[in-house]
Amino acid sequence: MAYKIVASQCTSCSACEAECPNMAISEKGGTFVIDPAKCTECIGHFDTAQCVAVCPVDKTCIIDPSYPRYQA
């Protein structure tokens, strides 16, 4: 699975963009989006998903269940 950003919750603060180890996050249409093809859920990089940890609004960066779980 990859992470996704709930657009209605996103404040466009850009904090996640700089923290993502995979450069998977970019601005699109006023909010930020995660490229599921690049997202590794931070496995192998950090103990916790960086976007989730830095996001100022709870439940904004969430697991996208429509993708299979990431395999390191």
Add this chain to the structure above:
Amino acid sequence: MESLTHQAGADGVDMDAIMQQMAEHKGCGTSGGSGKSSCGSSAGPSDMPAEIWEKVKNHPCYSEEAHHHFARMHVAVAPACNIQCNYCNRKYDCANESRPGVVSERLTPEQAAKKVVAVAATIPQMTVLGIAGPGDPLANPAKTFKTFELIAKTAPDIKLCLSTNGLALPEHIDTISKYNIDHVTITINMVDPEVGAKIYPWIFWDHKRIEGVEAARILSENQLRGLEMLTERGILCKVNSVMIPGVNDQHLVEVNKAVKSRGAFLHNIMPLISAPEHGTVFGLTGQRGPTAQELKALQDACEGEMNMMRHCRQCRADAVGLLGEDRSAEFTTDKIMDMEVNYDLESRKAYQAAVEQERVAKVEAKNEEMAALAGEESDVKVLVAVATKGNGLINEHFGHAKEFQIYELSTSGSKFVGHRRVDMYCQGGFGEEDTLGTVIRAINDCHAVFVAKIGGCPKNDLIKAGIEPVDEFAHEFIEKSAISWFKAYLEKVKSGEVSHVARGDAEIRQGALIAE
């Protein structure tokens, strides 16, 4: 991964429910980016070393005297933040709101540089450029320093400053020094992590979200080390503290000692802004802000230790103009891109020289009046409110005043002690309330209000409320007039014509501004 839940509030408050309310909060109806900012001293040249006066005399946020004459602007180039504060909700965004944490649009460093030059060309009193968010400038180092670099090239006479929570300050100290940043403000609300845990739910540090006392400990260590490093490099540092009654109000005396001993030049204790409609944790838990007299008592208690700033307007991270005014709507990105800009350094210098002359005249007028007060002995101390548009003059109509400046008068002279916002605010979505009542509650601790002009009705209501409306000093210097009025007041008290009665407390206004 979803285990980033929050501790239960100290009073058994359901923090999850509050966090969800915060997340759902949409502000009061406008859209755009999101936002934060912060911002002097009532001291003049006589109470500070000459080299410091040189640095602050044209800085509205560092000198109370300067804020009558000089303007500042903030550019919102730094949206990301590395900590969460219980008085901030990043989802809140309202064009009518005037307080830290709010902006209308975010800028790229290039747009910001263009905006600074456009504003400076239009407003010659614009001498200071600050980056204060809307997140934390040092959580966006590339954008922040790129902006400073561009501005230093195109507008070399503008002073640069930044306002930070201090978490990332030690690691960026050399860059701050390299870019000739004149002034740094650190927001320090505690030096005791136990207190900090009640203010900061988490920090983002070393790729981890850290909560509770540990988070506050790391934050506090970095803030104090950062302050020491600034002092070592000779960079002027102001400390901002938010006064949160029952949480850190008493503790701020300790904070004051800690920051003074580490070389902070100025301490700015600001009242908590907290209303349910802001969607902040403190707003939703009903945490109140201080009253005007509670704030003043704490500022007075710290004043023996160091200079206290009392003129902070807690402005937006994209504010433009004199403190207390906001001209940001004249300088939106669309408008700036269309502007023909002629940056004329000479005319800016000429304006600033004229201000210098005005200042000298104002100080001379005050000193003359003080001579008349010499030899008077009395324990009487009163507060007076002044309606002013700037330049140290009583030059605003009572009914047009968006704020009043407050001066304390005693036989030792006049002292600026604060300001009170009285503009119309929306109260949780409901319309304006009784306007005159609002004004009276905001200056209820004052004995008199000085105005350029006032109508008959409000005059009578003020007198009924025990506040003397004074319009005989219209368009004269504030301090000279106030001292002259005070001298006459003392004489009336002495002769028994009036009996001196202490005034009550006053309200600090909260809530969003109503759109024009």
